[in-house]
Amino acid sequence: MKQYTMQELRIKNNLTQEQIAQKVGISKDYVSLIERGKRSPSDKIKNKFAKIYNVPVVQIFLAIQRTNSTIKEVE
Numbered sequence: 001m002k003q004y005t006m007q008e009l010r011i012k013n014n015l016t017q018e019q020i021a022q023k024v025g026i027s028k029d030y031v032s033l034i035e036r037g038k039r040s041p042s043d044k045i046k047n048k049f050a051k052i053y054n055v056p057v058v059q060i061f062l063a064i065q066r067t068n069s070t071i072k073e074v075e
Helices: 006-012 017-024 028-035 043-053 057-074
Strands: none
Touching: 006 028, 006 043, 006 057, 017 028, 017 043, 028 057, 043 057
């Protein structure tokens, strides 16, 4: 299974931050914070992402982990 970052998952599904925010029920700013590794969403929100992206919830956990590690490599 290819590992994606949260941003890659969103782009792969042809969604904007605003669209995913509306579907999940969070703000666009919160989506941005998640994608930049500044916030970790609750399990409830992770489940919503998984359903929208049609992936197992474990892939969302891995995407968040990959997002955070990619950011640390850049810093």
